[in-house]
Amino acid sequence: MAAPVLTPRADDFPRWYQEVVAKAELAENGPVRGTMVIRPYGYAIWELLQAELDRRIKAVGAQNAYFPLFIPEAYLRREAEHVEGFSPELAVVTHGGGKELEEPVVVRPTSETIINASIARWVQSHRDLPLIVNQWANVVRWELRPRLFLRTTEFLWQEGHTAHATEDDARALALRVLREVYEDTMVQVMAVPVVTGRKTARERFAGATTTWTCEGMMGDGKALQMATSHELGQNFARAFDITFSDETGSLVHAWQTSWGASTRLMGALIMAHGDDAGLRLPPALAPVQAVVLVARAGDGAGEAAAALARDLRAAGVRAELDDRTDTSFGRRVVDWELKGVPVRVEVGPRDLAAGQVTVARRDTGAKEAVPVGGAVAAVTERLAQVHATLLGEAAAHRDRATVEAASLAEAVEAAQDGFAHLPAALLADGGEQRLHEAAVSVRCLRTPGGGLPPSGDDLDGLVAVVARAY
């Protein structure tokens, strides 16, 4: 056995993460601090994830649109909490065309303001509602401590923005997106179980009345906020004068939501499933679902492998042929393992002589000999199992690393390597601040049964999920 390919996850998790990102050729740093080059393999994963999210976003009634990158600084200032929340991380353009601008423009950190300026024009009547738009875009939030995918100054995301006639309609949509877009994608596509709940006032989006979140547990027990869905009340409607005539003819402000998920999800994928050999991708997000490896040239191995790759593609599998027999077998195996390819088929003279091929699973590491004629079926069968295995492992890990805490001190202790459930009443009177000082935060609030609490700020009878977070 040769030297380890990666720093073992248990030895130094952050270092392991960086090495996976580099060696699986997912991304690298850009020349400006905090910027990120997403490499072709990483981008291919993102495109698959994007397609899954986009389909679900449209299924809740959204239409895609595009709004400008540059926002007048004055727009940000219209909503007091919003500008206060985002000011520290704004990139501001002061010069254009060789001259100083009369009014500086902000590079969008999020698009509530500029989109709502349009929505104000588009919405006149209750018949125009609900209005549901989504955009895929890059946004910029100046980051002091960047980490590839998890926290970069520029990142890619989708942001949905809606206007409704009533508070109930807005709330229902915010929650529908949380469940049917985000949670469903995370569980069914990414194979990452999530904890859903309401953010505390402290963690709430700047300008929102209620923020809902999906929180995942990573391999080191830390939490990652994977998506948020906000009820905006009438805050932005008042700031941007979004009014409509209701059925009775009176002019009233619309109720709104916004919601987003970003390239940070790539980080979740890596940290939730990766192991000491590298990435482990769920089949739905694997650019290459099965690689057919010519183990060793000769005796028709190349031809048999090429034929199998063709058959797999015909069967709807994203399959690739690796016939680089001038590179050693071991190196190629290591490369595909780093990249997280779910199923590997090894074809060599020795296999063929026995009328078989070797099928290896990335998730369990299991290797089996199967007859040549049954290879396609064997691969599709295993692909169907990988997702459930990854999801099951992640859920088991989360459950093992989640404990019930009866005091702030117990919660801090438990949050060192997992999640703690804490009676939310203990957050009052500076309790949440004390958690914060111990580098621990409230990820979300839930009912004792794990359900979603009502909107608003009430803590009564709720359970706080507490953890260290990315």
Add this chain to the structure above:
RNA sequence: CGGGGAGUGGCGCAGUGGUAGCGCACCUGCUUUGGGUGCAGGAGGUCGGGGGUUCAAGUCCCCCCUCCCCGACCA
């Protein structure tokens, strides 16, 4: 912004005043190929920038720049 480090080949690093090196990666050839093969040869450097000391500076002194790590905010 406060504290602590580091800038030497693509990446990671060594080099206490005297001919700029090592590992990985890269190129060529042979060898090997069923879990990161081995051997031989080769290409690649304004040692962050400027100034100073010295016969001689990657190394010592001064100034500047940049980056990284730890603390307060964040999808």
